[in-house]
Amino acid sequence: MTVPAALEDVRASAYTIPTDGPEADGTLAWDSTTLVLVEASAGGRTGLGFTYGPSACAALVGDLLRDAVLGRDALDVPGAWSAMVKEIRNAGRPGICSMAIAAADLGLWDLKARLLDVPLVALLGKTRDHVPLYGSGGFTTYPDARLAEQVGAWVHDDGIPRVKIKIGQDWGTDEERDLERTALARKVIGDGAELFVDANGAYSRKQAARMARRLGEFGVTWFEEPVSSDDLDGLREIRDLTDIDVAAGEYGYDLVYFERMCAAGAVDCLQIDVTRCGGITEFVRAAAVAAAHGLEVSGHTAPSMHAHVACAVPNLRHLEYFHDHVRIERLLFDGVLDPEYGSLTPDLTVPGHGLTFKQRDAERFRKD
16 A cells, blocks of 8 residues: 655644633633644545644644644654654643644654555554543533533533543532532432542642541542642652542653652553643553553643543543533534543544534634
8 A cells, every 4th residue: 555655734823712711620611612723634644633732733833843744744743742842842842732743743643654645543553442431511600400400411411431520620619519519419319420520739638638537538549730730749649648540640741750759659540642742652651660660641631632642541530521522623623523432432443533623613713
C-alpha cells in the first residue's frame, strides 16, 4: 500500500463556548471554555486534534510548531513530536506549549490512522474494548436541584456507575456545605454507585485529613487534589491517613512531572490529560511510568480525545466524562461517542478517532 509521505499543512483555530450556567470549583470560577483545534493534512486526508486551553495555543501552532513538522513523513508521528518539543525549548515546555503540542500530536495520530484507513485504537494497539467512565461536574455553583438532576442522570439514565462532584467551596471555607452536597449526591445515586469528590487543591493538609474522615461516612472512594497537586508531601500525607484513594496529575505537562509524583508516593491513581501532557505520544509513556510504580492511570476530561488511547493503555482505571467537554464536543463534532453500559466503545468501522468537525456550527464560537 502506498501512503503519501509529506505533511502538507498544519493549522490551528480557537473557539470559545459559553457554559450553560455559572460554574466553579473550589479554587476557580468560569463562564466559558476555549477549544483549540489543530488540523493536519497530507494526501487528501485531514487529522483532527484539540486541546482545551487559551487561544494562545493556536498562535503557538502557527508561530513555532507548523514549520517544525511541514514536509515530514506523515507516518512518523514520534519524529514530528520530537521536532515540536525541540522547537519550543526557549518558550518553555509546561503550560500552553505542551497543550499546543498535544493538539498537534493528536491531529497527527488521527491523520496517520486515516491515511492507513484503520481506527486509531487499532493503530495504537488495543488492550481493551471499552473505557469505563465516571460522570463529572457537580460544580459548587449548582443549586441542590441541579446537582441532584445531573448525578442522577449519569447513574440512572446513562448507566455510569460512578460520579464526581466538586467540593472545597470558596477555597475550603464552607466545609459543612461541602458535606451537605456530598450527602445529597449519595442519596440520589444510591449505595450501588461510587462517589468521587474533587477539591481542586482548596484545602490545607490538616483540613483535608479531617474532611477525608467525614467523607468516608458517605462512602467516598476517590479524593482528588485534597491539597494542591504541587504539594507532593501533602498528598502523600493525606494518602497515608485515609482509605480513600487520592488522585492528582491533571496538570502534568511532561514525563518528569509524572515521575516525580509517582516516586513521591503521592497518589493511588495518576491522572493524565492527553490534551495537556503532549498528546498520545507522551500519554502512553506517562502511563508506563505509572505502571512501573504499580499504579493505574485515569484519563482527565476531553473524552473524545481519550477514548482510543485509553483502550490502548493496560493500566487504565477509567476516564472522566466531564460535563463541559461532553457538551462542547457534541456541539462542534459529529461522531462523538455516547456512553453504553457506563463505558465508551471506539467505533471500529471508521478510520482515525471518527470525529468530523462541524465548521458551520462552530463559526459562531470562533475567536479571531
